[in-house]
Amino acid sequence: MALPYLEELRAIVGDAGLVTDRAGRLAYESDALSLEKQLPELVVLPLDTAQASAVMRVLSKHGVPIVPRGAGTGLAGGATPVAGGVSLSTARMREILEIDPVGRTARVQAGVVNAELTRRAAPHDLFYAPDPSSQAACTLGGNVANNSGGPHCFKHGATTRHVLGMIVVDADGEVIDLSHQGPDPDGFDLIGLIVGSEGMFGLVTEVTLKLVPIPDATETILAVFPSLDSACDTVTEAIARRLEPSAIEILDELTIDAVERSVFAAGYPREAKAVLLLECEGSAAEVEATSADLTELCQEHGCLEIRTARDDADRRRLWAGRKGAFGAMGRIAPDLYVADVVAPRTRLREIVRIATDICHERGLKVSNVFHAGDGNLHPNISYDRRDTDEVRRVLEAGELIMRACIERGGSLTGEHGVGLEKQEHMCHLFDESDLDAMRRAREALDPDLRMNPGKMIPIRGCREMRTPEPMPQGDDR
Amino acid sequence: MTVPPEVLGDALSRDGIETLREGRLVIACPRSERQIKALLTRAGRDGLRVVPAGLLSKISGLRPEVMEGDVDLVLSLRNLSKVIDFVPGDGTLTAQAGCIWSDLGRTVRESGLQLPTDMPLPSRTTLGGALASGMSGPDRLRRGPLRHHVLGAHVILSDGTRAKSGGRLVKNVTGFDLHRLYTGSRGTLCVLIEASLRLFPTPEETCALTRPCADAAEAFQLAEDLRRRHVDPLSVTIEGGARDPWRLHVVLVGRQVELPSALARASEVLGDAERIEGADAHNLRAELRDRVCHGGAWAQLRLSGPPARTHLAHAMLARFLGNDPLWRVVAQPGVASLEVFAPTLAAHTVADQIALLNDLRATLTDSGHRLEPIALPGATHLGLAADLAGDPARRWMRNLQRRYDPLGRFTCPSYPGRAPTLGATS
Numbered sequence: 001m002a003l004p005y006l007e008e009l010r011a012i013v014g015d016a017g018l019v020t021d022r023a024g025r026l027a028y029e030s031d032a033l034s035l036e037k038q039l040p041e042l043v044v045l046p047l048d049t050a051q052a053s054a055v056m057r058v059l060s061k062h063g064v065p066i067v068p069r070g071a072g073t074g075l076a077g078g079a080t081p082v083a084g085g086v087s088l089s090t091a092r093m094r095e096i097l098e099i100d101p102v103g104r105t106a107r108v109q110a111g112v113v114n115a116e117l118t119r120r121a122a123p124h125d126l127f128y129a130p131d132p133s134s135q136a137a138c139t140l141g142g143n144v145a146n147n148s149g150g151p152h153c154f155k156h157g158a159t160t161r162h163v164l165g166m167i168v169v170d171a172d173g174e175v176i177d178l179s180h181q182g183p184d185p186d187g188f189d190l191i192g193l194i195v196g197s198e199g200m201f202g203l204v205t206e207v208t209l210k211l212v213p214i215p216d217a218t219e220t221i222l223a224v225f226p227s228l229d230s231a232c233d234t235v236t237e238a239i240a241r242r243l244e245p246s247a248i249e250i251l252d253e254l255t256i257d258a259v260e261r262s263v264f265a266a267g268y269p270r271e272a273k274a275v276l277l278l279e280c281e282g283s284a285a286e287v288e289a290t291s292a293d294l295t296e297l298c299q300e301h302g303c304l305e306i307r308t309a310r311d312d313a314d315r316r317r318l319w320a321g322r323k324g325a326f327g328a329m330g331r332i333a334p335d336l337y338v339a340d341v342v343a344p345r346t347r348l349r350e351i352v353r354i355a356t357d358i359c360h361e362r363g364l365k366v367s368n369v370f371h372a373g374d375g376n377l378h379p380n381i382s383y384d385r386r387d388t389d390e391v392r393r394v395l396e397a398g399e400l401i402m403r404a405c406i407e408r409g410g411s412l413t414g415e416h417g418v419g420l421e422k423q424e425h426m427c428h429l430f431d432e433s434d435l436d437a438m439r440r441a442r443e444a445l446d447p448d449l450r451m452n453p454g455k456m457i458p459i460r461g462c463r464e465m466r467t468p469e470p471m472p473q474g475d476d477r
Numbered sequence: 478m479t480v481p482p483e484v485l486g487d488a489l490s491r492d493g494i495e496t497l498r499e500g501r502l503v504i505a506c507p508r509s510e511r512q513i514k515a516l517l518t519r520a521g522r523d524g525l526r527v528v529p530a531g532l533l534s535k536i537s538g539l540r541p542e543v544m545e546g547d548v549d550l551v552l553s554l555r556n557l558s559k560v561i562d563f564v565p566g567d568g569t570l571t572a573q574a575g576c577i578w579s580d581l582g583r584t585v586r587e588s589g590l591q592l593p594t595d596m597p598l599p600s601r602t603t604l605g606g607a608l609a610s611g612m613s614g615p616d617r618l619r620r621g622p623l624r625h626h627v628l629g630a631h632v633i634l635s636d637g638t639r640a641k642s643g644g645r646l647v648k649n650v651t652g653f654d655l656h657r658l659y660t661g662s663r664g665t666l667c668v669l670i671e672a673s674l675r676l677f678p679t680p681e682e683t684c685a686l687t688r689p690c691a692d693a694a695e696a697f698q699l700a701e702d703l704r705r706r707h708v709d710p711l712s713v714t715i716e717g718g719a720r721d722p723w724r725l726h727v728v729l730v731g732r733q734v735e736l737p738s739a740l741a742r743a744s745e746v747l748g749d750a751e752r753i754e755g756a757d758a759h760n761l762r763a764e765l766r767d768r769v770c771h772g773g774a775w776a777q778l779r780l781s782g783p784p785a786r787t788h789l790a791h792a793m794l795a796r797f798l799g800n801d802p803l804w805r806v807v808a809q810p811g812v813a814s815l816e817v818f819a820p821t822l823a824a825h826t827v828a829d830q831i832a833l834l835n836d837l838r839a840t841l842t843d844s845g846h847r848l849e850p851i852a853l854p855g856a857t858h859l860g861l862a863a864d865l866a867g868d869p870a871r872r873w874m875r876n877l878q879r880r881y882d883p884l885g886r887f888t889c890p891s892y893p894g895r896a897p898t899l900g901a902t903s
Contacts, residue, residue, distance in 0.1 A: 102784075170869075192658065196654055286731065438655065
């Protein structure tokens with residue numbers, strides 16, 4: 001491999017920090033959205049902030065695009081090196097640097113796996129609340145890039161509400177230390193801007209996160225419904241009645257069947273048309289009262305059966321089914337298109353129906369498993385990528401579902417991000433001046449547009465291939 | 478360039494824009510987006526420095542340079558005061574920036590909902606002003622800061638372009654969260670004209686425990702004990718000072734059925750505390766909300782840092798201010814914030830203030846705390862900011878300002894800090 005910067009990088013990270021051979025780099029040609037692929041020139045795995053900074057200085061000198069990457073579990077192509085360049089992986093940055101049980105904070109390197117933090121915090125009666133389905137594999141740095149959610153974000157909020165500080169390395173290798181924030185930012189809320197920016201401002205190398213006390217009591221309820229409509233209506237009414245469980249999830253008939261036929265079998269009733277998985281947490285009295293209210297509400301909406309988890313093992317089993325649902329879809333077809341859209345919570349039933357109709361009209365198999373309490377829908381379309389016509393129909397259905405959501409006050413993505421997948425659809429939600437405001441932020445923090453190029457903001461006239469306009473009044477670099 | 482106030486006021490009136498005067502300030506109160514754009518066009522043409530504002534309730538505390546002639550025109554959004562969309566079933570509210578916080582609170586209360594924070598001085602605060610200031614109430618301990626609950630915003634940039642980010646949805650990761658960037662930017666990036674907020678259910682019950690403490694150390698220790706016992710109050714406030722006794726206030730909210738157990742747990746920690754219930758508890762909650770503006774005046778300083786070390790910061794502060802007979806503190810230990818009222822400090826010259834506060838800042842570094850001047854002269858802000866100007870994070874902030882406001886119409890020298898090469902203190 002004749003890369004002019006290779007030996008400089010080897011001097012920084014050593015052989016163990018480089019993946020140069022084609023076979024090794026193939027693992028980095030896409031994330032979990034495998035419809036789009038591009039081999040990176042090189043994969044670099046720094047150990048810490050200092051190495052990341054040194055690496056990025058070298059790449060800056062050579063003008064090389066940089067694609068940050070966590071565990072590659074993203075579903076929107078955010079870590080696919082579509083413009084070539086170097087994949088900068090946090091896979092070797094796996095240290096939990098500090099857990100402060102009194103301050104309820106954790107300081108971690110970006111490559112720490114989400115579930116590992118909760119495991120390490122548990123002896124202090126604390127946990128990390130955002131819990132994406134991929135939490136056994138996804139990294140906290142990746143969660144920051146995508147502002148990841150998860151079932152329990154209904155109560156606790158998505159990643160952005162849990163990030164207290166961070167260290168970022170910009171495209172030129174400068175270290176931006178935002179790790180000593182008080183309750184409010186010192187100046188602009190850069191952390192709020194960076195969370196969810198899909199790696200387009202810099203590489204996050206360390207994060208300070210809020211930990212949450214493990215509640216005194218937790219109750220998990222499985223409500224069985226005769227129709228998906230009635231499950232959706234129950235959720236809409238729960239929000240209207242201002243009930244506050246910690247999670248509200250819906251799984252439909254096809255999902256239940258796939259889960260029950262898989263290793264994730266959770267004992268969901270196969271005859272159900274939909275189930276609602278509800279969780280309440282808090283003091284014993286609070287949990288008891290909220291559970292009673294939810295049970296009554298479910299019964300008002302024609303619920304066929306209510307089951308309450310008997311113990312922790314039963315509770316874990318119910319959740320394993322929910323979190324393993326995407327994996328279980330492999331039983332339906334070899335490939336899965338996981339749509340991720342948001343609907344106003346007052347219009348859940350309507351949009352779920354529309355999404356289902358769109359898929360059925362195109363002869364596609366769609367299953368639904370989603371964060372109903374947040375209005376975050378995941379119509380999952382099972383398909384076979386070898387069937388080019390089916391792939392075309394899948395993409396067409398995905399676009400129509402997005403448009404239907406937007407027309408009804410919804411949005412393109414609730415937790416997976418825009419990445420490559422929804423880049424062109426940004427124009428359906430934002431006009432050119434909205435997108436220009438985003439470009440201003442991008443150009444302010446990465447004037448050469450080398451951080452994760454070709455993502456999120458639609459490319460206009462090959463904008464990212466040209467030299468951007470000079471910084472007004474002189475660049476402060 | 479500075480245009481004489483009377484000339485500017487007359488010119489704006491001829492454009493049909495309502496103008497007010499407050500001291501030397503000209504306050505333009507446009508009634509439409511078109512008028513805002515016209516104002517910004519004039520500002521660009523005439524080289525005017527503009528500060529977007531609401532009712533100016535926080536400007537004297539947070540933007541003292543305004544009072545020192547560093548601005549030609551205040552652009553008040555107070556006439557843009559329509560509720561655009563309130564969807565109780567979705568728990569969201571979208572309103573124009575000039576809406577009064579307490580009016581919005583009344584609007585949502587009828588549906589059993591409340592705004593995401595107990596904003597100080599709610600009847601004198603606009604939605605836009607609340608967001609621009611980045612302030613939150615003491616209830617942030619449980620709910621998080623206001624900026625976490627801003628779902629989206631519409632703004633007008635300095636060139637008159639209207640742009641939106643986010644939306645009206647409780648969960649949404651489409652595009653950059655620019656509304657988070659705008660929140661707390663104190664009007665130095667754009668004019669915020671509309672925003673959407675997440676709402677919270679109104680709790681069934683509110684009660685409070687209040688307890689006198691022998692000294693600040695005891696109060697901070699009790700607050701930490703509450704935290705260790707995983708009591709989950711709405712707010713914890715400590716107040717006291719050189720002449721004032723020390724008190725700890727704990728506000729608890731929740732369902733009727735759960736509050737007794739929460740109260741019992743808190744009482745175990747606090748021992749002999751006075752229990753306050755019903756309307757009195759609501760009144761105390763409102764009083765604590767407004768404590769940051771003691772007697773109508775904002776604190777001179779705010780200290781913030783790691784929650785577990787708030788007591789250390791306070792101890793250092795007490796040593797530092799020991800000779801000031803008037804100093805007092807309002808602390809929210811769970812969120813690591815200390816509002817410091819030190820009126821004697823305000824009597825020093827700017828140069829002395831900068832020297833004293835730089836000393837204090839150096840002392841606070843040991844506890845990981847940051848010092849922010851509030852109700853002190855703009856020159857003091859600028860002098861303290863100069864020391865931080867080389868920080869790479871400040872460079873990012875300045876670059877953002879240049880991109881969003883290339884002609885410097887909104888730029889404030891002390892916020893977030895002037896570039897090192899331009900740095901000048903009093």
